[in-house]
Amino acid sequence: MKIIEGFMVTLERNKPYVAMIFIQFVYSGMALLSKAAISKGMSPYVFVVYRQAFATLALSPFAYFDSKHATPLSCNLLCKLFLVSLVGLTASSNLYYVSINYTTATFAAAATNTVPAITFIMAVLIRVESISIKRIHGVAKILGSIISLVGAITLALVKGPSLHYMIPENQKYISQSLTMVHSKGDSVKGSLMMLSGNTSWSLWLILQGFIVKQYPAKFRLITIQCFFSFIQSAILAAAMERNLSAWRLGWDIHLLAVAYCVCL
Template sequence: MKSFLLGCVATVEKNRPYFAMLFIQFMYAGMALLSKAAISKGMSPYVFVVYRQAFASVALSPFAFFDSKQSAPLSCSLLCKLFLVSLVGLTASSNLYCVSINYTSATFAAAATNTVPAITFIMAALIRVESISIKRVHGLAKILGSVLSLAGAITFALVKGPSLGFMKWYPENQNHSSHLLTTVHSKVDIVRGSLMMLSANTAWSLWLILQGFVVKQYPAKFRLTAIQCLFSFMQSTVVAVAVERNNPSAWRLGWDIHLLSVAYCVRVYNLILHA
């Protein structure tokens, strides 16, 4: 038994990056489920993003403060770049994601996340950051993997399965079940939500590519992420105030699924950074 446990530990240690990636995918699935639950229960997707970015900024502040990888002070030029990168990769991506999840299912949201590597690879190849070699096995594997990933996302978007009755134990969902089913499963909303979700993933992929250039200029990753979350919080606040200006109750946050979803998403941010 002891040798078996030691063997398992050795296997996990040897394949740590792969296990970390699988764990992050599970966390992403939980984030999609809780985000869908909170927004379906009535939370504004724009306000959801504001709270998530605010909590993330606070949670990352201690790590940013003690980050030792600081090569030079932040310049005005770099801050402007971070503001624009945050606008694309965090603000636009998060708002599109949270709005689209109201029109699609949590299953599609979790599955569509797998298109990010494929979209990133395609965009990186177009701007010549990534090289493609169709004469080698790894080059063909990248192309085939990208095609299969995008094909799977399209299949999830177009193929409609039976309703699973997710989270019907909520009284609010029981009272409004017919309205929710009509909203989520109408063909127009599914296509609209799928396109918005793919747009969110495209913005996220662009953000990943831009991170490579920004990190080379300023290698303090925790500081960069905390600053971007802060910028995204300010940008998302402007968007949410503009959209929810006639609905002050949308900003109410109690001890319910809304707060749990926001806290969970912040926790996923931290885990991804540590992974």
């Protein structure tokens, strides 16, 4: 009994760290499922359209209750939300899912860890956040950011042999679909595209701080942004994907991946 109580106390004290580890597992699942769906032929542009559409529908009830005490949205704010959605949701999502077709799920999961570092660097550059190199926490932030970015670049440029040992023969096709890339050039291109998508996402995170101060109804803001991103992504997908069969969504890995990624 005392062991359980001690465990609960330790868990309570370290709740933020446990939550962060859990989130990393969730993002890893997103990389694996989206890689599997796109490797099986789903268009990344269509994937983003369905994801933003489902996200808009899922958030709409929360936005309704969140907007009861909110002031009306001005035209100026709607224009800002449209541009923020274009940069932070549409651009980052399309870059991420297009690039994952040329990279591995492992790199996709690892590259997500660069978002805090990129966000920190951008926040310092535009003077949203200050830093002191005379204090240990300031030095730790700088070193952590550098190590994170160096690790991502190393994963992008260094490619070793595929590991298929200890995998049953009937499951090897799954491993190949999650690790297969076209060539070293495509791998580097995909990695750079993914880092560009993470940069867009980091900029979106910074801009959210200014938007929320202007309009604090958070659920309503994110729902509107998802809706704008759905429209923008649909236009992009219609231009890039002319095959109508690519829009077909059945009870398979495609639907599972879209539904899972909606939660993120």
